Amino acid sequence: MTGINAATRQATPRISSLRWILVLACASQFMVILDSSIVNVALPAIQRDLGFTATGLAWVVNGYLLTFAGLMLLGGRATDLFGQRRMLAAGLVLFAASSLVGGLAGTPEVLVVARVVQGMGAAMLAPATLAVINTGFTEEHARARAFGAWSASGGVGGMAGALAGGALTTGLSWRWIFLINVPIGAVLIAMALTVLSGKRTGRKESLDFTGAITGTAGLAALIFGVMQTTDHGWTSALVLGPIGAGLLLLVVFTVVQARFTAQPLMPLRLFGIRRVAVGTGLLLLFGGIAIAMWYFTALFLQNVLGYSAVRAGLGQTPAAVTFLVIARVASALLPRTGARPIVLAGCSSLLVGFGWLAQADAGSGYLTGVLGPTLLVAIGIGLTFPTLMATTTADVPESDTGIVGGLANTASQVGGSIGLAVLAAAAGARATQVAGESSPAGLAAGYDLVFLLAAGLSSAIAIVSVLLPRDQRS
Known part of the structure; x- marks a missing residue:
């Protein structure tokens, strides 16, 4: 009996510590994803106060997203080499400090630079x-539940952006959408230094600077070129130039990693693990699904049904809650069923939900035109996203957990950036063709096309998912 009590006393701190580790990981992910969307509602107020031009204003969003996606591979490898506590704490310091500068900014240039640095902090945080989670939660069921909570925190962070941005901008000032990160960041920094181990990998390696430069520059150029399609056509030199340069740099990056680097930034051997290779490809496709759901349904509610930004956020809240619940269910099922059945079930729900959503128009009511289909889409996302993340990153060597996490996050972010550009261009062309780009009928037709394309992406994910291994450890 004494031995049992002693074992229980020894296990209890471990369980308590894991809970705090999960809280830290989920809160950090929530803050990172929240800042991807919270700024959108405040953009008009920011433009008025600081005197942004229309083109310059876009960089308040793009500056963050560009460095966030472009630097995640580097952040992932740095996590493996320098330790999770150091990288998480350093990312939080950078994120909180740049948020303070952004909140106090008096000129457009200062705010854009702050957002760029904020994206750097996010690129350190996300893979860390x-x-x-991967190294702290080694038991299969516990790790699956932790991934469900982590995925849900990111999804709710993205959803909460519109609500929080609208409330803070209306009730206080747009500056508080940045300043709110400072006290939250301070608490998380203290948690990181308290609950995380300072252990490093023990490897005497240095960062692959050639790979860091070519890989980061390639991703940044590719994403920048895709972002330019908002203001220029796909055939414009301002679009094709950066995209071509980005693709060329990524080819150089791959060759260097394969042949000329003893300690590569992105070890290509990881793509020999089938679930890493297939899961990364599926997450790339999934980025377009997430954009179609949260971004374009918000636009449909505002531009077609006439909702305010805050009311549109409230209109998406039932779907966000559904996603939160289903993500936990998926995580509980994953160790029992494996990834394939859950992903296929999720894609079926996505297909039906997006197909139903594509029937909505200016005369549709909220309950049958939006709520019903978005709940089905949320079920599909809740089943699919945490399953893909957990499967892609499961059981990798501890020395590679950061880079695989960075790879998975990068795939999702790049897929979202490309998906946003492609889907927005398709929506605009369809709206103009039907009834004019600014008319509710034209906009509805454009968004309906987006939802049909998202249904097609759902089918593609279902087809490719059969390549996922049956065993999580394959």
Whole structure:
């Protein structure tokens, strides 16, 4: 009996510590994803106060997203080499400090630079949170539940952006959408230094700077070119130039990693693990699904049904809650069923939900035109996203947890950036063709096309998912 009590006393701190580690990882991920969307509602107020031009204003969003997606591979490898606690704490310091500068900014240039640095902090945080979960939760069921909570925190963070941005901008000032990160960041920094181990990999390696430069520059150029399609056509030199340069740099990056680097930034051997290779490809496709759901349904509610930004956020809240619940269900099922059945079930729900959503028009009511289909889409996302993340990053060597986490996050972010550009261009062309780009009928037709394309992406994910291994450890 004494031995049992002693064992229980020894296990209890471990369980308590894991809970705090999960809280830290989920809160950090929530803050990172929240800042991807919270700024959107405040953009008009920011433009008025600081005197942004229309083109310059876009960089308040793009500056963050560009460095966030472009630097995640580097952040992932740095996590493996320098330790999870150091990288998570350093990312939080950078994120909170740049948020303070952004909140106090008096000129457009200062705010854009702050957002760029904020994206750098996010690129350090995102792969570190995944690495923390992968190494902290070694038991299969516990790790699946932790990934469900992590995925749900990111999804709710994206959803909460519109609500929080609208409330803070209306009730206080747009500056508080940045300043709110400072006290939250301070608490999370203290948690990171308290609950995480300072252990490093023990490897005497240095960062692959050639790979860091070519890989980061390639991703940044590719994403920048895709972002330019908002203001220029796909055939414009301002679009094709950066995209071509980005693709060329990524080819150089791959060759260097394969042949000329002893300690590569992105070890290509990881793509020999089937679930890493297939899961990364599926997450790339899934980025377009997430954009179609949260971004374009918000636009449909505002531009077609006439909702305010805050009311549109409230209109999406039932779907966000559904996603939160289903993500936990998926995580509980994953160790029992494997990834394939859950992903196929999720894609079926996505297909039906997007197909139903594509029937909505200016005369549709909220309950049958939006709520019903978005709940089905939320079920599909809740089943699919945490399953893909957990499967892609499961059981990798501890020395590679950061880079695999960075790879998974990068795939999702790049897929979202490309998906946004492609789907927005398709929506605009369809709206103009039907009834004019600014008319509710034309906009509805454009958004309906987006939802049909998202249904097609759902089918593609279902087809490719059969390549996922049956065993999580394959």
